[in-house]
Each structure stands twice: as structure tokens, then as C-alpha cells.
Amino acid sequence: MTSSTRSLVRRAALAATAVTAALVLAACGSGEDSAGGARTSSPASAERTAGAHNDADVSFAQGMIPHHQQAVLMARTAATRASSAEVKDLASRIEKAQDPEIETMSGWLESWGAKVPSAMPGMDHSGHGDMPGMMDGQDMNKLAKASGADFDRMFLTMMVEHHEGAVEMATTEKANGRYAPARKTADDIITAQNAEIEEMNKLLGKS
Known part of the structure; x- marks a missing residue:
């Protein structure tokens, strides 16, 4: 080569x-x-x-926030007007459980660019009358004026109905929602509030 x-x-x-x-x-x-x-x-x-969500998730958060806000308002009223230690303890637990959930759901709506319901509503809840378990303004006024054993009975009776409404809303979210954290919160609400319904019915002597 x-x-x-x-x-x-x-x-x-x-x-x-x-x-x-x-x-x-x-x-x-x-x-x-x-x-x-x-x-x-x-x-x-x-x-x-x-982060995928649908209209059911938005409706759940927008409905559950004022629903929780009313429960918290009722629970705070119990702190000064209830006579039963059991009722006061239950009310305290309701407030501690639902306040953080309000914050969480408000955060979801903000991240989705959806309207966040206003802060703690006043005693007039007539605007949410179509929501399961919500008390109207007249109910809330009666509760605010009651005290002692009358308050305890009224609070428990109203809160059972209120919780039943929340369970209904949460069940709808589990069936139709898409956002995993919302579905998990709905599941937690169903579990916790069904247990509290049973507890309140016992205090009312119904079980």
C-alpha cells in the first residue's frame, strides 16, 4: 500500500x-x-x-365551605350556651375538624380560579336553603337565644340534620368528583360525621 x-x-x-x-x-x-x-x-x-378536577369538585368545595362555616358557628355558640360537657366537647371537636377543611377547600378553589365563598357568614343563611342540612336564619336565631338543656337538645338535633346533609354532599362528591384530595376529604367527612351522628343520637337518647 x-x-x-x-x-x-x-x-x-x-x-x-x-x-x-x-x-x-x-x-x-x-x-x-x-x-x-x-x-x-x-x-x-x-x-x-x-390536579385534574371537574365541575362536581368545584360544586363540592363551594357548597361544603359555607356548610362547614355554619357548623363552626354553631359549635362556637355551644362553647358559651351549652350546659352539657359532652356537648361542649363535641362542639370543640367539630370546630377543630372543620376549620382546617374550610382553609383547604378555599385553597383548591383559588388554585382552580373558581369563586371562593365569603368568609364566615352571619346568622342569615337563607341563601343556602337549598343545601342539604343547612339551617335557615330563623333556626340559627333560635339556637343563639337558647341556653342550658334547651340549647343542648336544639344543638344536637340541628347538628344531626346538618351532618346528614354534609354526608349526602360528600357522597355525591365521591360518586361524581375527579380531584383525588377532594374525594379523600369527602370520604373523611362521611366517616367522621357518621360517627358523630351516632354519638349525638346517643346523647339525645335515640340509640
Whole structure:
């Protein structure tokens, strides 16, 4: 083989090596970009999936917030007007459970760009009369004026109805909702409030 032929072979081999290296680097770069893209988009995709919600989720949060707000208002009234230690303890537990849920659901609605119900409503709840278990303004006024054993009985009777309404709303969310945290909250509401309904019925002497 002549020196010129050998030189051509070497140049061809070097060119082939360069092309191969370039292809490898391109492939690696593409892989890194792809992996990087996966790292960037994967959580976003997961977030989109986890954050997927529907109209039922929005309705659940927008309805349950004022529903919880009324329960909290009733519970706070019990702190000063109830005579039974059991009723006061129950009211305290209701407030502690439902206040954080109000904050959580308000956060969902904000993140979805949906309207958040106003802060703690006053005693007039006539605007929510079509919501299961909600007391109207007259009921709330009667409760606010009651005290002692009369308050205890009225509070328990109203709260049983109120809880039954919440369980109904939560059951609808579990059946129709899409947002996993909302469905989990609905499940928690069903479990906790059914237990409290049983507890309140016992205090009322119904079971």
C-alpha cells in the first residue's frame, strides 16, 4: 500500500470516527434532553393528573365551605350556651375538624380560579336553603337565644340534620368528583360525621 493510499485510509477512518463520535454525542445529548425533559415534564404531568378536577369538585368545595362555616358557628355558640360537657366537647371537636377543611377547600378553589365563598357568614343563611342540612336564619336565631338543656337538645338535633346533609354532599362528591384530595376529604367527612351522628343520637337518647 502506498503512502498516499495509507493517508487516505487514515483520513477516512478519522472521518468515520468523528462522525460516529458526533452521532454518539448527539444521541447522548438527545437522551439528556429527553431525560431532562422527562424530569421537567413528568412532575408537571403528574401534577396535571393529580390536579385534574371537574365541575362536581368545584360544586363540592363551594357548597361544603359555607356548610362547614355554619357548623363552626354553631359549635362556637355551644362553647358559651351549652350546659352539657359532652356537648361542649363535641362542639370543640367539630370546630377543630372543620376549620382546617374550610382553609383547604378555599385553597383548591383559588388554585382552580373558581369563586371562593365569603368568609364566615352571619346568622342569615337563607341563601343556602337549598343545601342539604343547612339551617335557615330563623333556626340559627333560635339556637343563639337558647341556653342550658334547651340549647343542648336544639344543638344536637340541628347538628344531626346538618351532618346528614354534609354526608349526602360528600357522597355525591365521591360518586361524581375527579380531584383525588377532594374525594379523600369527602370520604373523611362521611366517616367522621357518621360517627358523630351516632354519638349525638346517643346523647339525645335515640340509640
